[in-house]
Amino acid sequence: MGEKGEKRIVAKFGTNLLTAGTERLDLEVMATLVGQVARLHQLGLEVIIVSSGAIAAGRQKLGLSSERRDIPSRQVMAAVGQSALMHSYEQLFGWHGITVAQTLLTKGDLSDRLGYLNARNTLLALLELGVVPIVNENDAVAVDEIEGVAFGDNDNLSGMVANLVDADLLVLLGDVAGLYTTDPLKDKSARLIPRVDRIDAGIERLAGGTRGRGHGGMATKVQAAKLATASGAAVVIADGREHDIILRLVGGESIGTLFPAATSKMESRKRFLLAGLATRGRLVVDDGAVVALKEQNRSLLPAGIRAVAGDFQRGDVVDIVSERGRGGGESEKGEKIACGISNYSSWELALIKGARSDRIEALLGYGYGDEVVHRNNLVVL
Numbered sequence: 001m002g003e004k005g006e007k008r009i010v011a012k013f014g015t016n017l018l019t020a021g022t023e024r025l026d027l028e029v030m031a032t033l034v035g036q037v038a039r040l041h042q043l044g045l046e047v048i049i050v051s052s053g054a055i056a057a058g059r060q061k062l063g064l065s066s067e068r069r070d071i072p073s074r075q076v077m078a079a080v081g082q083s084a085l086m087h088s089y090e091q092l093f094g095w096h097g098i099t100v101a102q103t104l105l106t107k108g109d110l111s112d113r114l115g116y117l118n119a120r121n122t123l124l125a126l127l128e129l130g131v132v133p134i135v136n137e138n139d140a141v142a143v144d145e146i147e148g149v150a151f152g153d154n155d156n157l158s159g160m161v162a163n164l165v166d167a168d169l170l171v172l173l174g175d176v177a178g179l180y181t182t183d184p185l186k187d188k189s190a191r192l193i194p195r196v197d198r199i200d201a202g203i204e205r206l207a208g209g210t211r212g213r214g215h216g217g218m219a220t221k222v223q224a225a226k227l228a229t230a231s232g233a234a235v236v237i238a239d240g241r242e243h244d245i246i247l248r249l250v251g252g253e254s255i256g257t258l259f260p261a262a263t264s265k266m267e268s269r270k271r272f273l274l275a276g277l278a279t280r281g282r283l284v285v286d287d288g289a290v291v292a293l294k295e296q297n298r299s300l301l302p303a304g305i306r307a308v309a310g311d312f313q314r315g316d317v318v319d320i321v322s323e324r325g326r327g328g329g330e331s332e333k334g335e336k337i338a339c340g341i342s343n344y345s346s347w348e349l350a351l352i353k354g355a356r357s358d359r360i361e362a363l364l365g366y367g368y369g370d371e372v373v374h375r376n377n378l379v380v381l
């Protein structure tokens with residue numbers, strides 16, 4: 001565990017860092033970064049990597065000039081380069097005895113409730129297995145038709161991933177030391193801002209005006225920081241070429257620009273589950289389930305469900321209410337004790353409620369896991 005208690009870390013590596021400013025992946029740089037992640041892994045921390053570099057690797061393989069920047073060409077290069085990128089990670093992590101997983105996401109997937117749930121479940125399951133997920137945008141299918149979201153912006157993607165997995169810390173590593181008072185490439189008197197407590201319009205303006213090289217400039221980094229800090233993660237923008245940068249940051253050293261978390265993770269999750277997302281249904285649960293959820297931090301299993309109300313899909317938010325009120329009287333029936341994302345739809349639950357989890361597959365012919373609402377997706381009120 002890091003000195004500040006960080007347990008789950010998202011580390012984003014930008015193209016300029018991975019290529020050391022050249023046209024190809026720099027294996028030495030990658031080995032250094034992988035070595036640090038492996039060290040954290042050995043210490044019991046969970047790390048998710050968001051890695052760029054697919055387009056650069058593909059460009060090199062196809063021998064295409066750096067002039068080719070149109071979206072279709074970049075999609076082709078990314079498709080070719082992604083496997084080369086993963087091949088390098090697989091080898092480098094293999095030396096440390098660590099298994100990696102390729103996770104290609106689009107921002108559209110994550111804006112959709114079901115996509116969000118599936119991606120979250122997969123990433124959390126990978127972490128539980130001790131695997132290091134390596135996320136990149138699924139460039140071959142990603143399009144920039146989603147309003148306000150640009151193609152090929154792994155900064156924002158990493159902010160979404162930090163939110164998705166309830167990360168404690170997001171480190172955005174590129175070849176710029178952090179956020180400066182003015183553009184350091186143009187202005188010699190530019191000063192590094194070590195800490196930003198609130199991302200206000202002034203900071204956003206500053207970031208917009210100090211766009212770094214590559215497309216992951218400061219503007220997108222600050223957007224990512226805004227999302228991640230609002231999700232309860234601390235964020236650091238730093239130069240990935242600094243010696244042992246990730247280890248030192250996790251150790252509490254102040255390097256680069258720190259954006260402290262703007263809220264607690266619990267508060268953020270609560271807000272996410274409660275805000276704007278009308279709950280679609282209600283699960284009435286028995287006393288055993290009430291104790292399991294409220295006192296033992298457990299997941300809700302089908303066995304504890306007595307009744308299902310409403311018409312909802314897998315991925316929708318549902319209220320969980322107790323069968324009996326505190327006093328046990330009829331009039332207090334239906335005290336709301338929690339809410340969370342359901343892994344099963346209302347009609348599936350009608351078939352499996354009351355059943356043991358090992359019966360789910362027999363009853364439905366398929367299953368989405370033992371839990372109806374996993375404790376990771378649950379807020380007890």
Ligand code: GLU
Pocket residue numbers: 014015051052053054055056078136137139152153154155215216
């Ligand atoms: N997905 C792109 C790649 O792998 C990078 C996008 C970005 O750097 O923001 O090359």
